[in-house]
Each structure stands twice: as structure tokens, then as C-alpha cells.
Amino acid sequence: MDRLWAPWRIDYVKAPKEAGCIFCDKSKADDDRESLILYRGESVFVMMNLYPYNNGHLMISPYDHKSDPLAVSAEGKAEIMNLVDRSTEVLRGALNPQGFNFGANIGEAGGAGIADHLHYHLVPRWRGDTNFMPVLGHTKTVVEGLKETYDILKPEFDKIDA
Secondary structure (H helix, E strand, O other): OOOOOOHHHHHHHHOOOOOOOHHHHHHHOOOHHHHOEEEEOOOEEEEEOOOOOOOOOEEEEEOOOOOOHHHOOHHHHHHHHHHHHHHHHHHHHHHOOOEEEEEOOOOHHHOOOOOOOOOEEEEEEOOOOOOOHHHHHOOOOOOOOHHHHHHHHHHHHHOOOO
């Protein structure tokens, strides 16, 4: 059985949280590159994870500050899944991953680092992308900087509505 272990993320999960909601705050900001927002839909947006499991780790979230997926409208759910599909296409074309992890951590007990605002993760994966570094060196290797990856992905996301 394969497992996705990310022991280095516990420091982030246990760290004191900044005031406010990162999803609400970032979605209202003017500078999408600084906020790592790649796409703004009608009721949902796509942003890069500031603390990624892997290069190209995306989060898809409704603008509405809701924690329960059952509270999202049918239209919102359809937009989320459409953006998961479009994001998968963009990542395949731009980063050539060999697989993906997709899902959500619902509630604090479910592992959500930000439990108050629903968000889904889409993580590109490559054979061999996990190695001894996190276990022995307590270091996760991400092969490219966030802004560099943003600059590669953003033009592809801009084509979604074109």
C-alpha cells in the first residue's frame, strides 16, 4: 500500500494561525500573482498552495466562507469539479505529472489545516517524487520556486475562458 506522508507539515498545522481567513483574504486581494491566484471563476477560484506537498500543488475553493461541502450549491459543486478538470489539463500540459492526488480534508479532525473554509487539493505526482529527504533530513524537496511555477501556469489558466 502506498502512503502519502508529509510529516514536515505538522509544524504548519500546529503553528498559530494568522487572524482572518487566507481564502477570503487572498480572494479579495488585488495582486493575483502575490496571492498565488491562478484563476477566478464565478463562485470558485484556483490558487497555488504556499506550503505545497509537490510542485504545482493547487487548491480550488469557493469564495463563500463555508466549511461544509453540503452547504455548497449544486452550481458551485459543478464549477469546482469543472475547475478540477481544467486544472488537471493545465498541470498535465505544463508540468507533465504521471498522476494526481485529489481531495479535501473536512474539519479539524479530518486533517484540515484551515477547517473554516472549504478547499480541495489537487497535487501533481511523479514516480519517485518522494524520497529519503523528508524522513532523514526533515526537508521536502520542491524542484521549482512558487513564483516560477505560477508564471508557467498562469498563461494556461488564462486560456480557460478564451
